[in-house]
Amino acid sequence: MASDETATEVLTPDFESYQVAETVSAVDSDGRILTVDWSDGRVSRYHAIWLRNNACDPVTFNLDTREIALSPLDLPEDIRIATCELAADDVIAVRFAPEGHDARFDAAWLRLHDYSNGGRQDDAAVEKVFWTTAECPEPPSFDGSDILNDRDTFAAFLTAVASHGLARLRGTPAEPGFAEQLASHIGVIRDNNFGRIWNVRVEPGSGSNAYTSLELAPHVDLATREYQPGLQVLHCVENTTRGGRAMMIDGFRVAEDLRTEEPDAFHLLATVPWHLSNRATDTDYRWNAPAIVLDAAGAIVEVRSIYFLRGPLNAPFDLVEDLYAADRLLHARLMDPQYRMLFDYLPGDLMLFDNRRILHGRKAFDAAEGRRWLRGCYLEREELESALRMAARRRRTGANT
Numbered sequence: 001m002a003s004d005e006t007a008t009e010v011l012t013p014d015f016e017s018y019q020v021a022e023t024v025s026a027v028d029s030d031g032r033i034l035t036v037d038w039s040d041g042r043v044s045r046y047h048a049i050w051l052r053n054n055a056c057d058p059v060t061f062n063l064d065t066r067e068i069a070l071s072p073l074d075l076p077e078d079i080r081i082a083t084c085e086l087a088a089d090d091v092i093a094v095r096f097a098p099e100g101h102d103a104r105f106d107a108a109w110l111r112l113h114d115y116s117n118g119g120r121q122d123d124a125a126v127e128k129v130f131w132t133t134a135e136c137p138e139p140p141s142f143d144g145s146d147i148l149n150d151r152d153t154f155a156a157f158l159t160a161v162a163s164h165g166l167a168r169l170r171g172t173p174a175e176p177g178f179a180e181q182l183a184s185h186i187g188v189i190r191d192n193n194f195g196r197i198w199n200v201r202v203e204p205g206s207g208s209n210a211y212t213s214l215e216l217a218p219h220v221d222l223a224t225r226e227y228q229p230g231l232q233v234l235h236c237v238e239n240t241t242r243g244g245r246a247m248m249i250d251g252f253r254v255a256e257d258l259r260t261e262e263p264d265a266f267h268l269l270a271t272v273p274w275h276l277s278n279r280a281t282d283t284d285y286r287w288n289a290p291a292i293v294l295d296a297a298g299a300i301v302e303v304r305s306i307y308f309l310r311g312p313l314n315a316p317f318d319l320v321e322d323l324y325a326a327d328r329l330l331h332a333r334l335m336d337p338q339y340r341m342l343f344d345y346l347p348g349d350l351m352l353f354d355n356r357r358i359l360h361g362r363k364a365f366d367a368a369e370g371r372r373w374l375r376g377c378y379l380e381r382e383e384l385e386s387a388l389r390m391a392a393r394r395r396r397t398g399a400n401t
């Protein structure tokens with residue numbers, strides 16, 4: 001049971017093809033709701049107006065672009081299901097009143113968009129795994145030697161980034177152009193004032209501690225921006241130094257532990273904005289955001305922690321001392337070895353990580369004894385999510401493109 005994109009009739013309002021194991025046992029309607037009984041016993045329900053909005057025909061959709069052609073005002077307020085029947089090939093035919101409009105629905109599409117039984121799961125949804133170093137001592141690692149052609153490894157690599165916040169490719173070409181190649185293979189690179197692709201190596205006078213041999217405290221990049229980059233690529237072209245160990249911390253794990261063990265501190269850090277400022281000679285980026293950003297449901301969506309790019313705190317007077325105390329608790333955890341993953345970059349290693357979740361830093365190294373050269377760039381989380389949905393679509397359809 002599947003829609004066939006090569007068939008004349010278009011049965012789904014998108015460019016996908018759907019298959020499910022279950023078949024339709026019966027369909028019925030009381031005029032307002034279509035009820036579908038499935039072979040596994042599930043009963044799904046769909047409102048008439050929802051069905052009319054998703055009817056896959058040239059009146060409702062532009063079938064070239066699959067964008068909706070019907071405005072909300074074109075949906076009859078008194079829409080009803082006049083008739084419904086199970087047609088051949090698990091297609092459900094519906095006639096709407098008062099228009100007399102006929103539509104045919106692919107049963108597999110209906111099954112996978114069943115909002116009456118908990119809703120549809122996003123194809124890019126990956127269960128998050130929060131980690132300490134005991135649970136995740138090394139980055140999840142994958143063979144990068146043919147990563148631009150190896151779709152299965154590429155999808156597994158991206159899935160690990162979605163779950164653990166970071167993953168490593170080993171054995172990629174240790175060439176200056178590879179960071180850009182790999183990032184472009186995921187999606188669109190985010191440009192910024194440090195350059196579309198930038199170098200992390202000793203460059204005197206560059207205006208950033210990143211471009212020295214100094215230790216870098218764990219931080220997230222570009223927290224001074226309204227929309228902080230969601231992903232970061234770091235690719236090792238050369239490393240002949242001793243020292244300079246990379247460190248990465250799961251900021252979501254630290255923040256969740258803080259929520260459990262220090263709830264008052266967590267509340268302050270999640271509600272009172274810090275002033276962030278990059279203090280450069282030729283740009284002046286600033287933003288205000290709490291150190292821990294929650295969504296409407298209370299889930300942690302960002303850890304915006306970079307103390308060395310904070311401007312003067314501009315918080316309510318009575319909260320200042322408590323906020324500093326809460327910040328001390330957060331930073332004590334960021335110094336705690338149980339959260340600090342340490343590893344060395346070998347030439348050809350590439351790290352991809354969530355820049356709004358994973359804090360990164362490094363130990364100091366001696367610039368006189370060797371060279372350490374990383375190339376990096378940013379993308380947004382939505383590029384990872386789009387790539388994961390396309391990988392899921394290819395698995396469903398068996399398509400090669």
Ligand SMILES: [Fe+2]
Binds near residue numbers: 210220221360
């Ligand atoms: Fe950084």
